[in-house]
Amino acid sequence: MASITFREVEGSSLKYWLLFGALGLFVLFGALAWNTMHHHGHVITGMDNQIVWGLPHVFAVFLIVAASGALNVASIASVFNKPMYKPLAPLSAILSLALLAGGLLVLVLDLGRSDRLIVAMTNFNLKSMFTWNVFLYSGFFALVGIYLWTMLDRSVKSWTKTAGTAAFLWRLILTTGTGSLFGFLISRELYGTGLLAPMFIIMSFAYGLAIYLMVLAAAYAWTGRPLGDAVMLRLKTLLAVFVAAVLYFVAVHHLTNLYFTKAHAVEAFILRDGGAITSLFWIGQILIGCVIPLVILLTALGRQRAWLMIACALVILGGIAQMYVTIIGAQAYPLDMFPGFKASSSFFDGEVHPYTPSTPELFLGLGGVAVALLMTTFAVKVLRLLPVSLDDATVAKLDQH
Amino acid sequence: MTGKMKSLLALGAVALTTAALAWAGAEAQPKAGGAPVPVITKAAKGEHCVEDTAYMRRNHMKLLLVHRDRTVLQGIRTPKHSLKGCIDCHASEATGSVASAKEDFCVSCHSYAAVKIDCFDCHSTKPQRTTAMNPSHPHAASVSANVEEMAGVSR
Amino acid sequence: MNELNTMTEQAPHSPERRRFVGAAAAVAGLAVVPGVMLYEVADARPEDQPASSAVRWGMLVDATRCASGCSDCVTACSTENGWTPVAQSEHPRQAPQWIRKLQLEDPLTQAQINLPMLCQHCAEPPCVDVCPTGASFKRADGIVLVNRHTCIGCRYCMMACPYKARSLVHEPLNDTQKPDVPRGMGCVEACTFCVQKIDRGDGTTACAEACAAAGHNAILFGDLNDPESEISKRLRELPTKQVRADLKLNLGVRYHGI
Numbered sequence: 001m002a003s004i005t006f007r008e009v010e011g012s013s014l015k016y017w018l019l020f021g022a023l024g025l026f027v028l029f030g031a032l033a034w035n036t037m038h039h040h041g042h043v044i045t046g047m048d049n050q051i052v053w054g055l056p057h058v059f060a061v062f063l064i065v066a067a068s069g070a071l072n073v074a075s076i077a078s079v080f081n082k083p084m085y086k087p088l089a090p091l092s093a094i095l096s097l098a099l100l101a102g103g104l105l106v107l108v109l110d111l112g113r114s115d116r117l118i119v120a121m122t123n124f125n126l127k128s129m130f131t132w133n134v135f136l137y138s139g140f141f142a143l144v145g146i147y148l149w150t151m152l153d154r155s156v157k158s159w160t161k162t163a164g165t166a167a168f169l170w171r172l173i174l175t176t177g178t179g180s181l182f183g184f185l186i187s188r189e190l191y192g193t194g195l196l197a198p199m200f201i202i203m204s205f206a207y208g209l210a211i212y213l214m215v216l217a218a219a220y221a222w223t224g225r226p227l228g229d230a231v232m233l234r235l236k237t238l239l240a241v242f243v244a245a246v247l248y249f250v251a252v253h254h255l256t257n258l259y260f261t262k263a264h265a266v267e268a269f270i271l272r273d274g275g276a277i278t279s280l281f282w283i284g285q286i287l288i289g290c291v292i293p294l295v296i297l298l299t300a301l302g303r304q305r306a307w308l309m310i311a312c313a314l315v316i317l318g319g320i321a322q323m324y325v326t327i328i329g330a331q332a333y334p335l336d337m338f339p340g341f342k343a344s345s346s347f348f349d350g351e352v353h354p355y356t357p358s359t360p361e362l363f364l365g366l367g368g369v370a371v372a373l374l375m376t377t378f379a380v381k382v383l384r385l386l387p388v389s390l391d392d393a394t395v396a397k398l399d400q401h
Numbered sequence: 402m403t404g405k406m407k408s409l410l411a412l413g414a415v416a417l418t419t420a421a422l423a424w425a426g427a428e429a430q431p432k433a434g435g436a437p438v439p440v441i442t443k444a445a446k447g448e449h450c451v452e453d454t455a456y457m458r459r460n461h462m463k464l465l466l467v468h469r470d471r472t473v474l475q476g477i478r479t480p481k482h483s484l485k486g487c488i489d490c491h492a493s494e495a496t497g498s499v500a501s502a503k504e505d506f507c508v509s510c511h512s513y514a515a516v517k518i519d520c521f522d523c524h525s526t527k528p529q530r531t532t533a534m535n536p537s538h539p540h541a542a543s544v545s546a547n548v549e550e551m552a553g554v555s556r
Numbered sequence: 557m558n559e560l561n562t563m564t565e566q567a568p569h570s571p572e573r574r575r576f577v578g579a580a581a582a583v584a585g586l587a588v589v590p591g592v593m594l595y596e597v598a599d600a601r602p603e604d605q606p607a608s609s610a611v612r613w614g615m616l617v618d619a620t621r622c623a624s625g626c627s628d629c630v631t632a633c634s635t636e637n638g639w640t641p642v643a644q645s646e647h648p649r650q651a652p653q654w655i656r657k658l659q660l661e662d663p664l665t666q667a668q669i670n671l672p673m674l675c676q677h678c679a680e681p682p683c684v685d686v687c688p689t690g691a692s693f694k695r696a697d698g699i700v701l702v703n704r705h706t707c708i709g710c711r712y713c714m715m716a717c718p719y720k721a722r723s724l725v726h727e728p729l730n731d732t733q734k735p736d737v738p739r740g741m742g743c744v745e746a747c748t749f750c751v752q753k754i755d756r757g758d759g760t761t762a763c764a765e766a767c768a769a770a771g772h773n774a775i776l777f778g779d780l781n782d783p784e785s786e787i788s789k790r791l792r793e794l795p796t797k798q799v800r801a802d803l804k805l806n807l808g809v810r811y812h813g814i
Binding site for chain 1: 630642643647649650651652653656657658659660661662663669673682684685686687688689690691706707708709710711712714715716717718719720722723724725726727728741742743744799800803814
C-alpha cells in the first residue's frame with residue numbers, strides 16, 4: 001500500500017455543504033417523524049394489529065442487511081488477500097458502520113416504547129433472536145471499529161488480517177441472525193424456514209456491494225478524484241454474481257413452496273393475487289432488482305460508468321421491494337388456524353390485510369438512510385478513508401505486488 | 402485578536418456565567434413566582450401510611466421497583482405494598498386521583514424534583530370502585546371483619 | 557377450646573360467662589373461617605404467596621354450545637379488562653382485541669362453527685421465546701402474560717404468535733384503565749385469563765362467567781392439574797382438540813367441536 005496515498009476529502013466546497021445540509025434535512029424530518037409517533041402512538045401510522053411491522057422495518061432491515069454486505073470489499077482485501085481491493089477497504093468499513101447505525105436507529109425509534117431502550121440493553125432473553133441481535137450488532141460496531149483502526153493507524157497495521165477475519169466471521173453470524181429473525185417464526189407460512197438465513201447473507205452481498213459502488217463512484221466524481229475502470233469492472237462482475245445468487249435463492253424458495261399443496265394459497269397470493277404485493281414481487285424484486293441489473297452487468301452496457309450506476313440503483317430499489325414483500329407480504333396473508341375452513345371474525349381473521357404506509361413511517365425510514373449517508377459524508381472529511389487516486393495505473397501497480 | 406483582548410473576553414465570559422448561575426441559584430428558593438413547592442396533601446383515608454414518612458421519602462421508589470416484579474412475575478400481591486393501596490389512600494379529594502392535577506400526590510413532588518415517572522402511562526391514577534374480594538363470594542362478609550388486617554387493602 | 561369443654565361440664569351460671577363463651581366461639585370461628593374458605597375455594601392461594609406450578613390454569617371451549625351472533629364473552633372481557641370493544645373504536649384495525657368470536661365455514665358443506673378465539677396460554681409459548689426483554693413470560697401457574705414494565709413494544713411476539721392473540725395499544729389511554737388491569741400505549745397485551753380475578757380467588761374468568769350467565773355454558777375455566785376440577789372431569793368426557801395442534805405447543809385452551 002506504499003504507493004497509495006489516502007487523504008481526507010476537503011469538504012469545504014458549496015457542493016459538500018449542500019449535500020450535508022440536504023442529508024441533515026432528511027435526518028431532521030426523520031427525527032420529527034419519530035417525535036410525532038412517540039407522542040401520539042402508532043395510531044398515526046399505517047401499521048396496525050394485522051401488519052405489525054411496516055415500512056420502517058423494511059428500511060431498517062434493508063439497511064442492516066446492506067451494512068453487513070458493505071463490509072465485503074474490505075473482507076476480500078484483508079481476509080482473502082487480494083491486494084487490489086486494499087485501498088477500497090477503509091470506505092467499505094466506514095460505510096458498513098454507517099449503514100448499520102442508520103438501520104438500527106430506525107428500528108429502535110419505531111419501538112412502541114422507544115424510551116425504554118435501556119431496558120432492551122439490560123434485560124435479556126437468551127432464547128430470543130432479537131436479544132442475540134443486540135449482542136451481534138454491538139459486537140459488529142466494536143469489531144469493525146477495531147478493524148478500521150488497524151487500517152488507519154500504521155502502528156497496528158499488522159493486525160489488519162486478524163481484525164478483518166474476525167469482522168468477516170462476525171458479520172456472517174450477524175446476517176444469519178437477521179435472517180433467522182424471520183426464519184425462527186413458525187407461525188407464518190412464508191417464514192419458519194432455514195432458507196432465510198443464507199438468503200439474507202446473499203442479499204447482503206448484493207445490496208451492500210451495490211450501495212458501496214454508488215457511494216464510491218459518487219465520492220470520487222464529486223471530489224474530482226480519478227476512479228479507474230479496473231476497479232469498477234472487477235466489482236461489477238462480483239455484483240452480477242451476487243444478484244444471480246439472490247435470484248437463485250428466491251426461485252428455490254418459491255418453487256419449493258409451490259410443490260406443497262398446503263402452500264399453494266399463500267404462493268398464489270404472493271405470485272398472482274396479492275395486488276400491490278404481487279407487483280412489487282414481479283416488477284420490483286425480480287425485474288428491477290434482478291433481471292434488468294443482470295442484463296446490464298453481463299453485457300457491454302455495464303462497462304459504462306453511467307449504466308453501472310443505474311444497475312446499482314436498480315439493485316437497491318429491488319432490494320427494498322424484496323424486503324417489503326418478505327416483511328409485509330408475509331403479514332398480509334392471514335394466519336391459517338383452521339386449515340380447510342374459511343374463517344372470519346372482528347379481528348380480520350381469514351382475510352388479506354391491507355397496508356398503506358403513512359408519512360411518518362416513510363420519513364422515519366428515509367431519516368435512517370440519511371443518517372447513514374451523513375455519517376459517511378462526515379467520515380470521509382475527517383478521516384483518511386479515500387485514496388487520492390484510484391486510476392488504472394495506480395491500481396495496476398497493486399496487482400503486481 | 403491580541404492576547405490582552407482574549408484574556409479580557411475570557412474574564413468577561415467567566416463573570417457573566419457566574420452571575421447567571423448565581424441568579425438562577427437564587428431563584429431555586431421557593432417563593433412566589435418560583436417553581437411550585439410540592440403540595441403534600443394529607444391522605445384522604447387511614448390514620449397513617451403503611452410505612453413512616455421518612456422511610457417512604459427515601460425508599461418508595463425501591464418498594465415500587467422491587468415489589469412490582471414480584472407481583473407481576475410471581476403473583477405476590479401483598480396488600481401492604483400494593484400500588485392500588487397507595488392510590489386508594491393518597492388520591493386527592495378534589496380530583497380523585499394521584500396524578501391528574503398539579504397538586505396531586507405523586508405529580509406534585511415529581512414535577513418539583515423533575516423526576517419523570519411513567520407509572521401512570523399504564524396504571525390508573527384513581528382508586529378502584531369495587532371491593533377487593535368478590536362481594537358475591539359467600540365468605541366475603543366474615544373475612545372483611547378485621548379492619549386492622551385490611552388497612553392496606555384498597556376497598 | 558379448653559374453656560368450652562370446662563363450660564359444658566358445669567352449667568353456665570352467669571351472663572358474663574355466656575358472653576365470654578359466645579365471644580370465644582366467634583373468635584375461634586373467625587380464625588378458622590379463612591382456612592375453611594381456602595379449602596372450599598381450593599385454588600385461591602393467599603395473596604402474598606407466589607403462584608405455583610402445582611396449578612395449571614386452563615380453559616375448555618365447547619364450540620357446539622357457542623351461539624352464533626352472541627358475543628357476551630367479548631363484552632364481558634372488554635368490560636372487566638377495560639379495553640374498548642372494536643365496534644366502538646375509531647380505529648378498528650388498530651384496536652386491541654383480547655378475545656374475538658370466530659366464524660368458520662366448511663367450503664364443501666357451508667356448515668358453520670362458532671367459537672371464541674383468545675390467547676391459548678401455550679405451555680411452550682412462541683411469544684415467550686422471541687421476546688427480547690423477557691417481558692412476555694409464562695407464570696408458574698401457566699398464565700402467559702406481558703410484563704409491561706419491561707415491554708419495549710417491538711411487536712416481535714405479535715409476529716410470532718400462531719393465533720394472532722396479541723394486540724398493540726396504538727393510542728394513549730388517558731387514565732381510562734381499570735385499576736386492576738394496568739395497560740398502556742406502546743405495550744403489547746393479550747388475554748390474561750383474568751389474572752386479577754384468579755389471584756383474588758374468583759376461580760374463573762369474565763368470559764366464562766358471562767357465557768354461563770347467558771346459559772350457553774360453552775366456556776369452562778379451571779385447574780388442569782386438579783383431576784377433580786370440573787374442567788378436568790369434562791376433558792375426560794369430551795373429545796377435544798388444540799388449535800394448530802401440529803405445532804405441539806401444549807395449549808391451555810382446548811376446544812370441543814372443531
